[in-house]
Amino acid sequence: MSNRFCVKFLAQPATNLDEEALIPIFHDWIRDRKIPGVLLDVVDYRHVPDGPGIMLITHEINYAMEHGGGEYGLSAQAKIPEGETHGDRLVNLVQRTAQFGALLEADQRVSGQVKLQGNQFYYIANDRLNYPNTDEAFAAIKADLETAAATIYSGKTVTIARVENDPRERLTILVSVADAVEMGAIAA
Amino acid sequence: MKGFDSGLLIKSLVALAHPQKSMPSETRTWKAALADQIPPHMAEEIDTFESQMELRVQDKLEEKVFAELRLRRGAYGQRYDNGFRDNGRESVEIPFPNKHLTKGPGTKWEAPGMQRIKIPYGGMTAEQMNVLADIAEEYSDSILHITTRQDIQLHFLSMVDIPDMHRRLAAVGITVREACGNSVRNVTACPLAGVCRDETFDVTGYANETAQYFLGHRDVQDFGRKFKVAFSGCKQHPCGLTYMHDLGLIATEREVDGQKQYGFEMYVGGGLGAVPHLAKLFDEFVSPEELLPLSQAIARVFARLGEKQNRNKARIKFLVAKLGIEEFRRLVIEERAAIEADPEWTSWLGKIPEYEEGGLPEPLTQGAAPDLGDEAATFDYWKATNVYAQRQAGFNAITIALPLGDITASQTRLLADVVRRFTHDTIRTTVEQNVMIRWVHDADLPALFLALKAINLHAPGAQTIIDIAACPGTDTCKLGISSSRGLAGELRRRLAHKAMQYDEAVRNIRIKVSGCFNSCSQHTVAEIGFYGSNRLLSGRRVPHFHLILGGKWDHNAAEYGQSLGVVPSKRVPDVVELLVDWFMRDRQGEEAFPAFVNRIGKKAIKEQVKPLTTVPAYEEDPSFYVDWADAREYTLGDIGIGECAGEVVTLTDFGVATAESAHFDATLLLEGDSQNGNVQQAQDKAFESMAKAAQALLKLQNIDISDDPDAIVADFRTYFYDTELFFDPFAKGKFASYFLKAYESRSDTATLDSAKQLIEEARLFIEASHECYGRMAEKGITSPVSFKKWLLDNELAKA
Incomplete structure (x- = not known):
């Protein structure tokens, strides 16, 4: 199953962050190895409207506090997914991303300025060849998402819905639960 | 395989x-x-x-x-x-x-x-844009x-x-072959080709056919360095930048026996890089039939006689300079006569009309122009800066200003839709890191503006002072010294606030920022250029930029500027503000910025800039020791806090500063009228500046080093060249060889070209002296005693 996918947690609508503050935070994380993986670099795309914002590049995952689709949030692009199955890999990426998000929310330099919505995330298939933006591909992938979501949101009723978007965009699926969920709870 | x-x-x-x-x-x-x-x-x-x-x-x-x-x-x-x-x-x-x-x-x-x-030639199709967007998402960022x-x-x-x-x-017709390497790189062309009001004719087809002919051609596989080709439809505008290319072609026409003939002025041996050269006129008229065979002959001569061992001297500009344009021309003509005829030289000529473009037969929004509402004022400004009225009445070419040349995958895909809706798939990239949509009806401009606004690509200010070009610099480039994109982003943010207040003369100023001396942003030909540098102050590295003024972006980049010295990175926005405000306040009549710079003089400008060149102590303001868009203390390596503030170091600092001053004097001697009789003096002064820099370094070996150039060169060769102490980690002995070569040829009669070249080489030599000094501090070489110890250790290591 797929090795290429992304996830994205949206920021709470009230988020009002001076993005420049993320630059020293991410540099410090690289220096202090605050998150797992081979940490490589910080990239500043603040000048690009609806762009990737500030990125933290790792060997395994590209993280970004970004504005794609006009929605600000934390995205993670898996480059070398960890896990035996697609579901395992998804759980792993979501947990890594939540760990990143929880760490950011807790950083005093942006205290109170960043709050992510833990009760839902986008799954974005980053493989147009094997997972095109079609109902068939959605059907093929849905079972894996259900399995993964049962781990991520243990004991909660999960909704999995295909996002209606431009057919040329990537297959995007919203995975959500009704009640609020802290990023820290997912990361655990 | x-x-x-x-x-x-x-x-x-x-x-x-x-x-x-x-x-x-x-x-x-x-x-x-x-x-x-x-x-x-x-x-x-x-x-x-x-x-x-x-x-x-x-x-x-x-x-x-x-x-x-x-x-x-x-x-x-x-x-x-x-x-x-x-x-x-x-x-x-x-x-x-x-x-x-x-x-x-x-x-x-x-x-x-x-x-x-x-x-x-920058030409893309909507289909290609979609694929580019897909791969950027799936494989890149x-x-x-x-x-x-x-x-x-x-x-x-x-x-x-x-x-x-x-x-x-x-699968969509894009090759990456020879996008790098020692071969023919992308063939560029004016993005207005075919729609320009001032062009002689449309060069699009000629550019593309030249690119296709040389792609993988056997005669371009054995170059010592890369080879860049550019086409321009006219002489007066900068779009093609033909004078700064290895091979530049400008569309021209002539009349023979009452018959009009079209062809190209052919230029050869131009280039920016560390040592800029303006191209030389090779032939004032090359017919389309001769375009490829003559270019091929040039390629063959370059491959045969161009430098192969020393990459730093391997561009064709050095071969042309070495041989002289007359001898180079003679060799090429001889080569041309010897090449076996190739049907592909001319087989494409019949296809040239197929490159002709056109617009939609009717405006998309005919009779139903959208209401701009609150956007009317922005639309007017956008129209003034981003819209070019084509030669073809009723049609326009629209420049989409991309911040620092960046566009997202989603925007690219949606832009492809816009291009398909409003035109016959006519979009091109530009050398100012933008894209241009061509063949848009007058009546469609409001609708196009709104369509671009919907995807956040409607920013006004294209090809103006806020449309700053920047190379990747320290963001991603291995050679980057300072953060060119970080600085450009900061300048853009600050200037954008004032952009609406600027009149046309200010708007026309181009700012370009490179992360090092290699000119990837084309800073040398910008009205205001910067390239990355650094200085070691009290044991800490401070990011700096050289300020370059005097470049001429117009007329296909007809003049390159000179350095006025370095400015701390964090003070560069203040320097730009000073220059712009000064220009707005004191310019005379319709004077453009380059003319203003020439009138005021670089010396007077340097005086004004001088207060902005100071760096506060680290304890006073550590932000100067961190580059733009970064948070790490700036370094070029593991320097830390050194113990190098001794007497000898001070003398070396002083000596290098003297060298910089002599170098600046050399540039002043060529200011204004280049034929002012100061050419020899300028060349001598440039050599003097190099000797001063070398002497400054030698003070770390022998505090009593003589002022005699013979002694300086001899000791420099012994202690800095033969030991490779002066060698740059990337350029190796390149910069030292500039000095040694200048010494050997110091009694040669100066020409304008040789003086200009030596001034550029002196600048690089002095810069390399700064770097060498920093490396010596890192190695603990701060006095004649420690120098001697290093020499002994070095000899032992080699033994």
Whole structure:
């Protein structure tokens, strides 16, 4: 199953962050190895409207506090997914991303300025060849998402819905639960 | 090679990353999916490269050979790919899982890399844009970066994805072949070609056919360095930048026996780089029939006689300078006569009319122009800065200003839709890192503006002071010294606030920022240019930029500027503000900025800038010691706090400063009227500045070093050249050789060209002296005693 996918947690609508503050935070994380993986670099795309914002590049995952689709949030692009199955890999990426998000929310330099919505995330298939933006591909992938979501949101009723978007965009699926969920709870 | 199974490589690499896993066998591959859509020769090239990757992974292909093969397919390394990164405190090894694997000498296989994608004459189709968007999302960071040579670059790529990316590009007619390497690079052309009001004729077809002819041609495979070709439709505008290219063609016409003939003025030997050269006129009229054979003859002479061993002297500009244009011309004409005729020299001429474009027969919004509402004022400003009325009445070319040349994958895809809706698929990249939509009806401008606004591509200010070009610099480039993109982003933010207040003369100022002296942003020909540098102050590195003034962007980049010295990075916005405010306040009549600079004089400008060149102590303001868009304390390596503030160091600092002053005097001697009789004096002064810099360094070996140039050169050769102490980690002995060569030829009669060249070389030599001084401090060489110890250690190490 797929090795290429992304996830994205949206920021709470009230988020009002001076993005420049993320630059020293991410540099410090690289220096202090605050998150797992081979940490490589910080990239500043603040000048690009609806762009990737500030990125933290790792060997395994590209993280970004970004504005794609006009929605600000934390995205993670898996480059070398960890896990035996697609579901395992998804759980792993979501947990890594939540760990990143929880760490950011807790950083005093942006205290109170960043709050992510833990009760839902986008799954974005980053493989147009094997997972095109079609109902068939959605059907093929849905079972894996259900399995993964049962781990991520243990004991909660999960909704999995295909996002209606431009057919040329990537297959995007919203995975959500009704009640609020802290990023820290997912990361655990 | 043809039958190589691409899946093998992917499996090998996946196995390297995850020894416990294997790729699922049911996964479809792009190789299979696109088998019918890729021209066979392109498919074979990609398969071959994929097999070479496999051989490299198995260590069956030498890393330096693989590096050249990789580069010839546009796949570059990126910053930190040597496996180390400075975190602001120390250099730390990056723990890549397979550190032993390399993709070139000192280049880790698993380190992210960059792909350059050639876009001949900047022409793209909507279909190609869609594929570019897809690969940027799937393999890169969702950003497409337009370069100053109309290419597109993607960053943070994994080697494993390169072959499939090439296949997807090939399926829509895009090749990456020779996007890098010592061959013919992307052939650029004025983006207004075919619609320009001032062009002699449309050069589009000629540019593309030249690109196709030389792609993979046997006569362009043995160059010592790259070869860049540019076409322009006219002489007066900067769009083609023909004077700064290895081969520049400007459309021209003449009348013979009452018959009008079209052809090209051909220029050769131009180039920016570390030492800029303006191209020389090779032939004032080259017919279309002779365009390719003559270009081929030039390529053959370059391949045969151009420098091969010393990369730093291997561009054709050095060959032309060495031989002189007359001798070079004679050799090329001789070569031309000897080449066997090739039908492909002219077989394409009949296709030229096919390059002609047109607009939609009727406006899309005929009779139904949208209401701009609150956007009316922005629309007017956008129309004033971004819209060019084409030669064809009723049609317009619209420049979309991309911040720092960046556009997202989603924007690219939606822009492709806009292009399809409003035009016949007519969009081009520009050398100012923008894109241009051509053939838009007057009546469609409001609707187009709103369509662009919907995708956030409606920013006004294209090709103005806020439309700043920047090379990748320290963001991703291995050679970057200072953060060019960080600075450009900051300048853009600050200038944008005032942009509406600026009149046309201010708007027309171009700012370009390079991260090092290599001119990738074309800073040398900007009205205000900057390139990255650094200074060591009290044991700490401080990011700086050289301020370059006097460049001429107009007339195809007809003049390059000179450095007025360095400014701390964090003070550059203040310097720009000072210059712009001064220009607004004191300019005379319709005076343009370059004329203003010439009238005021660089000396007076330098005086005004001087207060902005100071750097506060670290304890007073540490922000000066951190580069733009970064948070780490600035370093070029693991320097830390040194103990180098002794007397001798002060003397060396002083000596290098004297050298800089002498260099500035040399530039002043050529200011204004270049034929002012000061040419010899300028050249002598440039040499003097080099000698002063060398003497300053020698004070660390012998505090009593003589003022006699003979003694300085002799000791410099002994202690700095022969020991390689002066050698730059990347350029090696290049900068030292400038000094030694200048000494050997110091009694030669100066010409304007030789004086200009020596001034540029002196600038680089002085800069290298700063670097050498910094490296010596790092090695603990701060006095004659420590110098002697280092010499002994060095000799022992070699023994």
